[in-house]
Amino acid sequence: MKLAIIGGGPSAFYVASRLHKLLPQTLEYRIHLFDRLWSPHGLVRYGVAPDHPEVKNCTHKFDEAALDRRLRFFGNVNVGDNPSPIQHTVKLPLSSIFSNYSHVVFATGCTLPKRHSELPPSASCTSALSMVHWYTQHPNAPSPPPLDKISHVSLIGNGNVSLDVARMLLTNVDVLRKYDVPERVLDVLAESTVKHVSIVGRRGPLEAAFTMKELREMINLPDASMVPLAPELLQPSEGVPLTRQQTRVLQLLSKGSKNTFGTTEKTWSLDFYRSPAGLMVPSPENARAQLSLAHTVVDPATQRAVPTGETSTVATDLVVTSLGFHGEPTAPYFDPGLGHLRTLSNRIVTNAGTTLRNVYGSGWASTGAHGVLAATMMNAYDVAETIVNDHMNPLEGTEAVLNPDPSLEEIPEEVVHGVRERNIVEYPDWKRIDEEEMRRGQVLGKERERMAWDEARLLLRPSV
Numbered sequence: 001m002k003l004a005i006i007g008g009g010p011s012a013f014y015v016a017s018r019l020h021k022l023l024p025q026t027l028e029y030r031i032h033l034f035d036r037l038w039s040p041h042g043l044v045r046y047g048v049a050p051d052h053p054e055v056k057n058c059t060h061k062f063d064e065a066a067l068d069r070r071l072r073f074f075g076n077v078n079v080g081d082n083p084s085p086i087q088h089t090v091k092l093p094l095s096s097i098f099s100n101y102s103h104v105v106f107a108t109g110c111t112l113p114k115r116h117s118e119l120p121p122s123a124s125c126t127s128a129l130s131m132v133h134w135y136t137q138h139p140n141a142p143s144p145p146p147l148d149k150i151s152h153v154s155l156i157g158n159g160n161v162s163l164d165v166a167r168m169l170l171t172n173v174d175v176l177r178k179y180d181v182p183e184r185v186l187d188v189l190a191e192s193t194v195k196h197v198s199i200v201g202r203r204g205p206l207e208a209a210f211t212m213k214e215l216r217e218m219i220n221l222p223d224a225s226m227v228p229l230a231p232e233l234l235q236p237s238e239g240v241p242l243t244r245q246q247t248r249v250l251q252l253l254s255k256g257s258k259n260t261f262g263t264t265e266k267t268w269s270l271d272f273y274r275s276p277a278g279l280m281v282p283s284p285e286n287a288r289a290q291l292s293l294a295h296t297v298v299d300p301a302t303q304r305a306v307p308t309g310e311t312s313t314v315a316t317d318l319v320v321t322s323l324g325f326h327g328e329p330t331a332p333y334f335d336p337g338l339g340h341l342r343t344l345s346n347r348i349v350t351n352a353g354t355t356l357r358n359v360y361g362s363g364w365a366s367t368g369a370h371g372v373l374a375a376t377m378m379n380a381y382d383v384a385e386t387i388v389n390d391h392m393n394p395l396e397g398t399e400a401v402l403n404p405d406p407s408l409e410e411i412p413e414e415v416v417h418g419v420r421e422r423n424i425v426e427y428p429d430w431k432r433i434d435e436e437e438m439r440r441g442q443v444l445g446k447e448r449e450r451m452a453w454d455e456a457r458l459l460l461r462p463s464v
């Protein structure tokens, strides 16, 4: 078995780790992971909020999997025939994967933000993913948001990613200094004049997408307070049974934030039953952008938000949409209806409905952008089991697209070239950078100080 995993995020590492456990010791196999990011671990490095360092403990397991001599990681390699969204990547066409490997797992995640039809990107409107890319210094990080010129931010969507962004804007920069927040990001946050973050949701508190842990963190923010919610919003309709989570959300929201509203300089609000209906950018008449919000109610039959016909307008400086993620429409086996790759029982299925032999999808690439790391891990373990079962009992009626008998030791020639040119980061290279980032962090009294590709490359290849 010679397996290529496209993507080097958590799902890829969990599949590899499980295969190390499940595959018989007598079987000679190789697992090669390719990521277009130069560093491994996907959203664990470039997504998880800096003040959640414990979430990143899963990387110990990934390190363990990578120590196995049969696994190799190749970072800075974009697999596919479309132009890479990251400039400096080595290009590896899919045909090279198909001719060099007997098995493939697509673990490419959902890398694009879902947009709101009424909120096109503009100087007044960006996505939460762009904010996350900025504060994690992703290779595609946009220029910093103009936090020193704004005071009111509207977050559209009330899931955990939205609350991550809210915490970053409302937490005192001195609290953030000890975490994995790059110095240049801290410099921008230190100049921030943001005073209020409004978190807009089209349905009510019972339907909110955030989890208790994240809500509690907001409630307990040391330097911010929540605008109290109108009591009628916290009154469930009669006869509607509540889950334990819903009861706790209502209790927490009724108590309000730890700091009484009005006692802090920074404030936040949960603006339920509001759906964006348009955004007017600043003009000579209005110095601030004007966000139109349609008022909504939840239809008890469908649980969907329906407009009441009433609208209101909020003067705001920056609208940040946090509405989830989808896969890349140009990716092979992408299903536009689903917003991610088309799989059936973990196996990739073509447009024509044919199951491909030994070609799998894992993690967010296959399930869509749902769930936290624990769910991604369970899915990846299930994919590993499918691979092993198919190996033991090959499935009938599948279409072969891969090389059934590749040389175990060979790597695709594009990758050989990239390794020779030191344009590719392997796992031992990453561990050197990881250690150096932590060393630099220690000097500054923080978890780590991140490097960008140019710096990392220089460290690995001083003569460049």
Ligand SMILES: Cc1cc2nc3c(=O)[nH]c(=O)nc-3n(C[C@H](O)[C@H](O)[C@H](O)COP(=O)(O)OP(=O)(O)OC[C@H]3O[C@@H](n4cnc5c(N)ncnc54)[C@H](O)[C@@H]3O)c2cc1C
Pocket: 006, 007, 008, 009, 010, 011, 012, 034, 035, 036, 037, 041, 042, 043, 044, 047, 048, 049, 052, 055, 077, 078, 079, 080, 107, 108, 109, 110, 111, 132, 161, 164, 362, 363, 364, 365, 370, 371, 372, 373, 374, 376
């Ligand atoms: C902002 C944010 C914060 C989160 N915070 C938490 C949290 O605190 N706790 C928690 O449990 N979960 C959190 N999650 C969820 C968690 O990150 C996901 O469950 C998990 O990352 C999904 O793993 P994955 O491997 O499927 O996708 P990803 O982590 O996205 O990995 C996919 C990888 O594939 C690579 N790739 C894509 N296309 C190509 C290509 N063509 N060629 C080569 N490489 C490619 C990408 O560069 C990426 O590295 C968060 C998610 C987001 C978006």
